Amino acid sequence: MSRAIMFRRLWRLPRLLVPLATALLLTATGATAEARSAPGPGAPARTRAGAWTGTWEAAASGTAPALPGASVRNVVHTSVGGRAARVRLSNRLGTAPLRLGSVTLALQRPGEPGSPRARAGSVRAVTFAGARSVTVPAGRDLVSDPVALRVPAGANLLVSVHTPADSGPATYHRSALQTNFIAPLGDRTAEESGAAYTVAVDSWYYVTGVDVLGAPAAGSVVALGDSITDGTGSSPDANHRWPDLLAARLRGLPAHRRPGVLNAGISGNRLLLDGRGPSALTRLDADVFSRAGVRAMIVLEGVNDIKGTPEQTDPCALEDAYRLVVRRAHARGITVVGGTITPYGGHAAYTPAREAVRQAVNAAIRTHRIFDAVADLDAAVRDPAHPDRILPAYDPGDHLHFNDAGMSALADTIDLRSLSAPRTPAPDHRARPLSPR
Structure with a gap:
């Protein structure tokens, strides 16, 4: 055993100690404590009944x-x-x-x-x-x-x-x-x-966060996103954010195929730059990889990079960032589903130039095999008569976020079969390398 491995095991030992009374009570139900860290690179998340989810x-x-x-x-x-x-x-x-x-x-x-x-x-x-x-x-x-x-x-x-x-x-x-x-x-x-x-x-x-033990659940799925994932526009105290509604859909599956759903959305969040919360790139470890039983993630980030200050005018920069997210997730055995960026025509930050960037990013998500699977959220919620706008039935009035019906449409767009083992996308040599921060 190397000295590095021995040190890590000794360092983790105090974190695995559980008070005697709790240990006895949980042992009576067959529960055991687990290590409180995410799987190492290349190790798939464990989803057995004795695992945390x-x-x-x-x-x-x-x-x-x-x-x-x-x-x-x-x-x-x-x-x-x-x-x-x-x-x-x-x-x-x-x-x-x-x-x-x-x-x-x-x-x-x-x-x-x-x-x-x-x-x-x-x-x-x-x-x-x-x-x-x-x-x-x-x-x-x-x-x-x-x-x-x-x-x-x-x-x-x-x-x-x-x-x-x-x-x-x-x-x-x-x-x-x-x-x-x-x-x-x-x-x-x-x-x-x-x-x-x-x-x-x-x-x-x-x-x-809250984790549960002894669930028959098949690991967990993390939704990494901005205010749309955070639920802005949906009804308060109703749990009608699209990740909540996705969890409700998943509860219709057999118990052993039913993952937990974790909402890592932050209103105002960006993919590339810190702002309202750390950027998506810098918070992957804390908000995704350290979470219990993660087997898949859904990425819906980018609109704030396009319309924010400073604005992102190069679609390739977002594509490179997506590829970095996928590489880091695959190193941990995690599947990545990419969501296309939804319309915001009519919003104060909308311009034709920014719309061109959004369209270019969405084209890359659909055709460049960046992700293991694609959830075409843009296609699901746009107004066919005005493709740069949200359908009026889904618009709470700000032309950017979604009401309860729109949140349901987003949740329904996720193919439940896509939340499975990773399939590494074919390399696309048009992508430029991007180093983690």
């Missing part, structure tokens, strides 16, 4: 002012279920160590999607190497110990976090399209009634 994700998009002394109750929606769970918390964009006084996980009271109330008897303490409180260094993420809670598919969970002191800027996901709650004073994480959570917010604080 991602059921929900929110990509860190920026920071908000800290909430010293408060408790935040985040409402998150599962795609697949399991007999235990673990929570991913982040101080990735923070500038100081983050002190978490306590964290809990619970089921939301049924039939109340906009409520902070927990189902009676479902609140569970979340621990980290056996401890109820923990400090997360700046720039780091943290994965909890397993939590003994049976998690249903298509259900809302409550992830409550108490921050006893000012730990500097809070890593958050700005556009949740979900009502979340703040209890301004004290540790209210164990409260079932939710009565102390008197302030409503529309962002997720600190929590960036």
Whole structure:
């Protein structure tokens, strides 16, 4: 055994320790803890029943002012279920160590999607190497110990976090399209009634993922995108983002073929440049490759590169970036489905020159064999009479995003058979090399 391999194993050992009580409880149901890192290059994701599967994700998009002394109750929606769970918390964009006084996980009271109330008897303490409180260094993420809670598919969970002191800027996901709650004073994480959570917010604080154990699910699928993937234009508190609706379609498959769906969309995100959140290229490790059981990803990025400032005028630059995403994903055994860029004629940022770039990028996605499969979202949602515009029935009014019907059309365009083992595209020597950042 090389010294490097031995060091890695010794370094990982503390992360695999689970508190004795939780270990005994999970052993009684056949559950075991797994390594909390993504598969190495070339290793396909494991999807056996004893493996962790991602059921929900929110990509860190920026920071908000800290909430010293408060408790935040985040409402998150599962795609697949399991007999235990673990929570991913982040101080990735923070500038100081983050002190978490306590964290809990619970089921939301049924039939109340906009409520902070927990189902009676479902609140569970979340621990980290056996401890109820923990400090997360700046720039780091943290994965909890397993939590003994049976998690249903298509259900809302409550992830409550108490921050006893000012730990500097809070890593958050700005556009949740979900009502979340703040209890301004004290540790209210164990409260079932939710009565102390008197302030409503529309962002997720600190929590960036939930994994489940023991699901029969066939791994997970990550949707990497911008505001369209983030759900802008769809109904709040309804989980009508297109990745949610894709997860609902997938629940019609036999359990062993049903992957979890993780939404790594960030409103305003770009493929090539940082802006509203890190660029898609720079966040692949954090938002895709480190997630549990990833076997496929769907990429819908590029419109903000074309219409943003500075604007991207060279279609080849986007094509090269797509190829880099595919190479890095294939090195980890991950299939990549590419989505064509949807129309935005009528939007304030639209110009004929930018439309020409969009058309050229879409032509490359369709014909240059960049991806393992193509989801022609542009064709699915454009107005046949005005191909540079969204169909009016799908347009919430801004001519860029999608209402619930449009989100459904996007989800229905994904060929479920494409979410399978990678098929490396034939080399296209027109593509220029692009180095990872």
